[in-house]
Amino acid sequence: MVKEAVEEAKKAASEAEAEKPEAEAEEQKSSEEAAEQAEADKEEASEGKKGKLFGKKKKDKKDEKIEELTDRLTRQMAEFDNFRKRTEKEKSQMYEIGAKDIIEKILPVVDNFERGLAAVAEDDKEDPFVQGMDKIYKQLMTTLDGIGVKPIEAVGQEFNPDFHNAVMHEENEEAGENTITEEFQKGYMYRDSVVRHSMVKVAN
Known part of the structure; x- marks a missing residue:
């Protein structure tokens, strides 16, 4: 009976020893699978993060419409500003042309005043009429000087x-x-x- 008990103990020990490598192999396999799964999860998370960083988010139709209207308004404001500057420049040029035309017509009157006053004799320069003409001439020249005629x-x-x-x-x-x-x-x-x-x- 003792002999049978010893035989059974040896058999159990032998079976346990045989099962040990299988358990270790199973455990190693589980560890490798867990590592692979962790690596896959890591890669998936990384890809997801990249997608968030570099992926293009689809714009809302309202946002697109707002951008379109803003761009159109900016262009129209720039066009209006250019038109205003061009109009002001043209107005200024027209004023210059008109002013020069009038001044050119007044200059012969100035010439006649100067010729007339230059022809007055020294004895007649104290005459009230001559002095009056001289004052009108000076007033005319002061007015022309005031508007930029030199x-x-x-x-x-x-x-x-x-x-x-x-x-x-x-x-x-x-x-x-x-x-x-x-x-x-x-x-x-x-x-x-x-x-x-x-x-x-x-x-x-």
């Missing part, structure tokens, strides 16, 4: 075709080269543009 300097200046119109030439040793020695008709500028060139004589 006479062009000529005598003693170097000839400049932008401001002067040479109608005569002379050799004059006392005058410098290309110098204006005489003015036949006074020239005028309106702001930065010439209304009438000075008619002059140029030396050398």
Whole structure:
């Protein structure tokens, strides 16, 4: 009986020893599967994160409409601003042209005043009528100066075709080269543009 008990114990130990490698193999297999599953879950989570970061979210129709209307409004505002600037520039140019045209018509009156006053004899300069004409002439010149009309300097200046119109030439040793020695008709500028060139004589 004792012998049978010993045999059974040996058999049980032998079976337990045989089952041990199988259990270890099963445990190792389970560990490997768990590791693989964890790696797969990690990759899936990473892909999901990338999708959130780089994926394009579909826009709502309302947002698209708002963007479209905003873009259209911005373009129209820019077009209106360009139109306003262009209109202001054209208005300014039209004003300049109109003002120059009127000034050009007034200048012959100024010329006649100057010729008339220059022809007055010294004895007649105290005459009330002559003094009255002189005051009107000065008032006219002050008004023209106030709106930006200035006479062009000529005598003693170097000839400049932008401001002067040479109608005569002379050799004059006392005058410098290309110098204006005489003015036949006074020239005028309106702001930065010439209304009438000075008619002059140029030396050398």
